Every structure is written in structure tokens, then in C-alpha cells.
Amino acid sequence: MxxxxxxxxxxxxxxxxxxxxxxxxxxxxxxxxxxxxxxxxxxxxxxxxxxxxxxxxxxxxxxxxxxxxxxxxxxxxxxxxxxxxxxVPGKPGPKGPRKLTEEVMAFVEQMKAGDAALRSQQLARAVHREFGITVHPRSVEKALARRREPRSTEVPDHR
Known part of the structure; x- marks a missing residue:
């Protein structure tokens, strides 16, 4: 090369x-x-x-x-x-969630708080009923996991 x-x-x-x-x-x-x-x-x-x-x-x-x-x-x-x-140009593509918005995730978390046994597939169906949005159950799982992660205010050192 x-x-x-x-x-x-x-x-x-x-x-x-x-x-x-x-x-x-x-x-x-x-x-x-x-x-x-x-x-x-x-x-x-x-x-x-x-x-x-x-x-x-x-x-x-x-x-x-x-x-x-x-x-x-x-x-x-x-x-x-x-x-x-x-x-430096930013990454292409969506800059945030398109379907699992703050409003939708608040709904999901409220449902989960009411019944901790609800599975992601059930939550995805509830989102579809409530908002008319089709989401994959795995997307719901990932979004819930991201919201549980502690947010670091420390800037990473990329040396």
C-alpha cells in the first residue's frame, strides 16, 4: 500500500x-x-x-x-x-431514536413498572396498540438497557 x-x-x-x-x-x-x-x-x-x-x-x-x-x-x-x-463531518444517518422516542419509552417504562414480568415482545405489541408504531422486541430491550446505563459526564481521553 x-x-x-x-x-x-x-x-x-x-x-x-x-x-x-x-x-x-x-x-x-x-x-x-x-x-x-x-x-x-x-x-x-x-x-x-x-x-x-x-x-x-x-x-x-x-x-x-x-x-x-x-x-x-x-x-x-x-x-x-x-x-x-x-x-470533521458527523456520522451519517439518524441522530436519535426515530420510533422509540422519549414519549414511547416513558410509556414502556410505566408498563414495565406496573408489571415487571412483561416481556419485550409484549411491550412491543403494547407500543403498537398505543402509538401505532411497529418496533422489534429486541429494539425495546436495547432501549431499556440504554436507559438503565449510568450517563458519564466525564469526557473520554482519546490520546
Whole structure:
């Protein structure tokens, strides 16, 4: 495996692989091997830096880095709020429960409190009757287990 293929693999693993590296036409990215158009975090950071430090217009920067103006302002706000780590794209997909919402889980827990012998299959049927939502019994089990887990307020150290 080549070094660039290895880096590309790592960038992809950490969701930092730029899906459109060809859109980055900034001269410095072409001239400097340190600057990598495949690294979306670096591309976003450099775009904001060009505007704020080098006094390049937002229109020029977005054109050179392959983003639209609206994206620039969202990226700049994310950088201000969370630093460079905030420039890593989030995980795709749903961000929370779609079916087993807080309201549904409160209902499930209330039923379970009234009869601890209720099985997940019975709870799933009760959810269907009450809310018209079809859920798998295993999903009910997992959701109940997550709610029983103590929530840590400590930030994990990822060194």
C-alpha cells in the first residue's frame, strides 16, 4: 500500500476524506505537498484562515476551496464553536431514536413498572396498540438497557 493510499484510508475511516478533492483549485494546495485537498478538515480550516488572516473575500475563498458561501459561514461558525475537531463531518444517518422516542419509552417504562414480568415482545405489541408504531422486541430491550446505563459526564481521553 502506498503512503497516499494509506493516508486516504485513514481519512476515510475518520470521515475526513474530501468527497470532491478536485474542486479544490487553490494555488497553495497545488504548490505545497503539506496541503492535501483530500483532507476535508484541512481544506475547511484553510478556507476560513484565508478569509480571516489573508483577507481573501468569501467569494474567492469558496470558489478556490470548492464550497458555497452558505457552507463557508456554517464552517466558520463550527470552527469558532468547537475548534478544528468540529470540522470533521458527523456520522451519517439518524441522530436519535426515530420510533422509540422519549414519549414511547416513558410509556414502556410505566408498563414495565406496573408489571415487571412483561416481556419485550409484549411491550412491543403494547407500543403498537398505543402509538401505532411497529418496533422489534429486541429494539425495546436495547432501549431499556440504554436507559438503565449510568450517563458519564466525564469526557473520554482519546490520546
Amino acid at each position: 502506498t503512503q497516499s493510499a494509506g493516508k486516504q484510508s485513514v481519512l476515510k475511516e475518520f470521515r475526513a476524506l474530501n468527497p470532491r478533492p478536485g474542486a479544490v483549485i487553490d494555488e497553495d494546495f497545488a504548490a505545497c505537498p503539506f496541503l492535501d485537498p483530500q483532507d476535508v478538515v484541512q481544506v475547511k480550516y484553510e478556507m476560513v484562515r484565508r478569509v480571516r488572516v489573508d483577507n481573501v473575500s468569501v467569494a474567492q475563498a469558496t470558489a478556490a476551496f470548492g464550497f458555497c458561501r452558505q457552507s463557508f459561514y456554517a464552517i466558520a461558525a463550527a470552527l469558532d464553536a468547537g475548534g478544528p475537531a468540529a470540522l
